Amino acid sequence: MTCEEFERVLPELGNDHSIEQDEHLKSCSACSELVSDLSEISKQGRLLQACEEPSPWVWNSIEVALRQEGLIREQPGNLLVHPPRLSWKLRWLVPAAAASLIFFGVLLHERGGIPQHQAKQESPAGVVTADLQTEGMPSEDMQLLNSVAARTPSMRDAYEQNLRAVNAYIHDAEQSANNDPNDEVAQQYLRNAYEQKAMVYEMALDRSLQ
């Protein structure tokens, strides 16, 4: 099995691998690292989803307010509001509370200005798809993108797009410089293109932002 064949089956890859896939993973360190990175990203993505759950304190505060209004009564040994334990008369409160929380959640979310594409990036499946879209990128760029995705998933798309732009610049500048090695302007294009790539790497690896 070649790396290309392995990457083709990567999106469908679960925990169980075929003998052929296992053998390839044992013999190919690049694919093995890729699978390991994707597993880590997937794990982190699930953690992020868990973080978005409202804390018990939120439910507790709602319960306290409802009790103060006399809308629910004391139930021994139960301090939190759990929808299944409410009487049928109060069940309407659950969707109402959820709707209010979602409404204010959206307001708070908009205030923070999270880009629309972030949710997609934070899902493990999104990361796998995005990785496959980086076909043709140098392996060091792939490693850089995986490193960015593991640290700040929301920035991965930006880095990928900009690496593509810089690589296109380098490609054209190299061709231009090869066509006429004495052309000073072509040499300047090349210097500028590499300066840009260096900057992208420098920013991606900037420890102060980690």
Added chain:
Amino acid sequence: MYRKQRIATVSVVMIIIVAALAAAETTRKEMHFKVGRRANISIVNVYGPISVKPGIGKHVSVTATSYSGKVEIDQSKRGNRVAVVSHLLQGADSDSGRVDYEVVVPMDANVTLHTATGPLHIEKLHGDLLLEGSTANVDVRDVSAGRVHVKTLNGPVTLTNVNDAYVEITSVSGDVSLHQVNGASVHVNSSSGKIHYDGEFGEGGQYSLTSHSGDIEAIAPSYASIEVVARSVQGRVDNDFPLQPEHTSFVTRSGSAFAGTVGQAASSVNLLSFSGKIHLKKREQ
């Protein structure tokens, strides 16, 4: 009727709770430092805006507003160097890790700002400025007598009224816009972002605007004093100025390159793109 009142009451209570929750998470921290001449001020803020303005005297004040418990503000002062860092805790994202900074520094301070999302804003300073932001919108205005160094990936960069400065801007895909920017050295290096210059090309400086695929538009007055070289390998090149021809190392074909001088040619201007369009425009009076 009673049921409607009850619904209204519960809604109000829940609104108050959620508002209280949001307010409870908002923390405002003020920090003050006494510094000497040309102090070095560094702010690192992964998510959120940083705005820097000049103050009176040798004081630095930093106001940081955070919106969750998932970010801490670390501060340090060593000698003439002040550093403030947003320290993200486990699980912080662009929403919960956001901190808004308002910073006041002495006019001669050297300022370094690092961010991922920004935006970054600096005004009315005379020191050296370094601004780095991956996707951050960068805005620098009314500064002079220092170095202005900006780096972004796709964040747009705007410089307004910058004089007697050494300017260096590198942006991969962010648009770069320079209004009344003059100095001994003004360099812009972009891949796919557009570059727009509207100014005098003054102070006998060296101006270099280069891109890969982004268009370059430079607007100068008819009395500009420049020696200009413009060339695009694949894009169209246009010029509104009557130029005195000049020898170049490459062939100047109409529509793809030109070179020449205007006036006394005090400043040197290079407009280079690989596939972007280039237009040197004369400012309408």
